[in-house]
Each structure stands twice: as C-alpha cells, then as structure tokens.
Amino acid sequence: MKTLFIDIETAPNLADVWRFYNENISISQVRRMTRVLCFAAKWADEDDVKFWSEWDAPSRWDQDPREVMLRAAWDLLDNADVVVSYNGDHFDIKTLNREFWLMGMPRYAPFVSVDLLKVIKRNFLFPSNKLDFIVQQKGLGRKLPHKGHEMWVDVQAGDRDAQRLIEEYNCHDVLLLEKLYYELDTWGPAEINQTLVSDGDPLESCPHCGDTVLIKRGFRYTATGRFRRYVCGACGRWSQSTKREIGAVVKAI
DSSP: OOEEEEEEEEEOOEEOOSOSSSOOOOGGGEEEOOEEEEEEEEETTOSOOEEEETTTGGGTOSSOHHHHHHHHHHHHHHTOSEEEESSIIIIIHHHHHHHHHHTTOOOOOOOEEEEHHHHHHHHOOOSOOOHHHHHHHHTSOOOOOOOTHHHHHHHHTTOHHHHHHHHHHHHHHHHHHHHHHHHTTTTSOOOSOHHHHHTOOTTTSOTTTOOSOEEEEEEEEETTEEEEEEEETTTOOEEEOSSOOBOOOOOOO
C-alpha cells in the first residue's frame, strides 16, 4: 500500500480594492487569480521529501515549468493508494484538481483521502485547529518561522533566498504532517483494510495493521442485532465482526 503525504503553497489572488475591510470584490477587479506555486510530498516508505516548484524546472527541463510541476503532482496522486493532508479535502486536493482540469489533464486514479484536520475536529476540542498549534501541543515540533505575506511576495518576484525558504518551509510541513499522522493512528478512520493488502484472514487479522493479535472486547449493538468487537493488541485500534451474531429485524412504528 502506497501512502503519500502532500502539502501545497499557493499565490494569493491579486485585485484592485478601495477599502481594507469588508470589501466585496467583483470579477472585474481581479488582476491575477491564485495558483499553485510549489508543493512538497513524501512517500511513507521513503526518507526523502520531494519538492517541485514553478521556478525550479527551467534549469532542468525544456518544458513549461508549471506544467512540469503539475504533472509531477498528478503522477504522485495517480500512484497513491492513500493521500494524507491537512485540510486537503477542502484546499490542497481541490486546488490541484482545478489546476489539472484547467490544463486539460485527465482524472487520476482514485485514492483514499485522509484529512488530518477532519480527524482533529472529529475527536478533539482545541482552542485552535491550526497545524502549528496542534503539533506544538503534542510536542512534535513547530512550523518554520518566516516573514509572513512578504515571503510569498518575494517568492513571486524571483527572490532566490525567499524561494529557498519556502522550499524548506513546505518540506518541513510535510514532515510534521507525517509525524502527526502516526500520532493520530488510533483516532483516524481505517483507510484500507490491511487484511486485503497483506492477504491475511479477515476473521483473524486486524483490518488496520494486519496483525493477528485481536482481543475480544464486548459487542456493538444496533437496532437489528449485535456485532463482536475487537481491539488490536499491536496497534490498539478497534474493529468489529461483519457477521451479526443475534437479533431480528424490528420495524419502527
């Protein structure tokens, strides 16, 4: 199973405005629309973080640098079984989809998306759900400091120092994402049934990690019966039998 961690950085929209607060911006005011500037990605079974940007490609390829960058992102997503992100379902994946579609690229192969922001919101109540805050609370590190909006301005102006900084910043975010993913392992949903990947016996193996140390721990009850619950002695995650043990269909009136 191939698990990909990915994070993108985008340019802001550029528009003519008359006020700084509570301004409605019409389409005619927009000078330049947002776009993907760069992205970092890492396979779970590899040590290296891959980085692609719209400014790095010309020295290595004859193609348009943005096309090279976006095709690299498409290839990674197309080869992934699981894609892990932070707010990726709302932002990163949809932003990349927009770029692919505008370029006329076909849809990549389906994958399972694991958005860690959704896992955090579903299970915990923090005063802030920002990645930087969450990883600091857990003691996993922190995001790299930078000059704020000025860094994005300098990057687009071709400042090489700013471009090197955003590369380091982007890659570091992916490493934080990977650390958080493993810390949230028992809290997130099961991405793929591991017994299908490892050819294990679904009645004897944990669907989350594939281990055979399953401990019976009571039942899950529904309106039509009960299902035996298990906790994995290896990864600590819960699963249940797909077979209903007792019960009859009861019609609500």
